[in-house]
Amino acid sequence: MSSEIFQKAKADSGAEYLRLAGLEEKYPVRTFFSTRNGGRSSGAYASLNMGFSTGDDRTLVGENRRMLFDFIGEDGYCEAVPHQVHGAQIACIRAQDVKAEEKKGIKRGLKLSFPDTDALITDAGNVLLTSLHADCIPVWLYDPENHAAGLAHAGWRGTAADIAAKTAQRMCEVFGSEKKDMMAFIGPGIGRCCFEVGSEVVRAFEELLGDIGDLCTDDGNGKYHLDLSGINAGLLRRAGIGSVAATEYVTCCRPDLFYSYRREGGVTGRMCAGIVLL
Numbered sequence: 001m002s003s004e005i006f007q008k009a010k011a012d013s014g015a016e017y018l019r020l021a022g023l024e025e026k027y028p029v030r031t032f033f034s035t036r037n038g039g040r041s042s043g044a045y046a047s048l049n050m051g052f053s054t055g056d057d058r059t060l061v062g063e064n065r066r067m068l069f070d071f072i073g074e075d076g077y078c079e080a081v082p083h084q085v086h087g088a089q090i091a092c093i094r095a096q097d098v099k100a101e102e103k104k105g106i107k108r109g110l111k112l113s114f115p116d117t118d119a120l121i122t123d124a125g126n127v128l129l130t131s132l133h134a135d136c137i138p139v140w141l142y143d144p145e146n147h148a149a150g151l152a153h154a155g156w157r158g159t160a161a162d163i164a165a166k167t168a169q170r171m172c173e174v175f176g177s178e179k180k181d182m183m184a185f186i187g188p189g190i191g192r193c194c195f196e197v198g199s200e201v202v203r204a205f206e207e208l209l210g211d212i213g214d215l216c217t218d219d220g221n222g223k224y225h226l227d228l229s230g231i232n233a234g235l236l237r238r239a240g241i242g243s244v245a246a247t248e249y250v251t252c253c254r255p256d257l258f259y260s261y262r263r264e265g266g267v268t269g270r271m272c273a274g275i276v277l278l
């Protein structure tokens, strides 16, 4: 029996994605991580490219996004879009703020944009938290006690800034969450197989975590291979998150499923991670 946390799924539109099936079966949430399959884009972007700022045809990207997001339902939702900068800034969308907007007559379907932001948290229903990925690691957070969610974009810089644990901490401050109740799910990103770094990156993580021996392979030529997923798991466990689980999927060695910035030398599409509270 596989312990893989993601299950493959397909929207009616044909858009193919992964979902955190175990979480969805227990709690009223929807989750996804899009694959590259079932969309309209072609060439280096084939086919379900979710990123507008990639050089791809923006009309096709808009269609791809609709094809994926439509499975969430006809009630509509606000789409929360962070403008990611590999930083550690976290934006918060509170249920009370969404209700205030609705009272002003602002309809669902609204797009909420957040500049210089790499993580989002919410306790509002029908607010779709999103982030874009092509090797950087997505981290989902869910607090069943307060029905609140978070989503963080953790490349090596974000990971070195401890963004996932900081996102959990912000959920505690804003929603009254407790870390022992929280669940973290680490999604597909670059694997140790392909994540070659110099000693300065290794030093950044040693400063953060101490000994990272198990998570770092020394190639002996001044280069190292790092397990960025494992480092994120270590940071989340250190922060006291009650349950931390990670996928086996990697982006770099699965060209059949995923875009990879490193594999494709930068000209490629983006997968979209998402969570919405129902």
Ligand SMILES: [Zn+2]
Residues within 6 Å of the ligand: 191, 192, 193, 194, 195, 250, 251, 252, 253
């Ligand atoms: Zn790889």
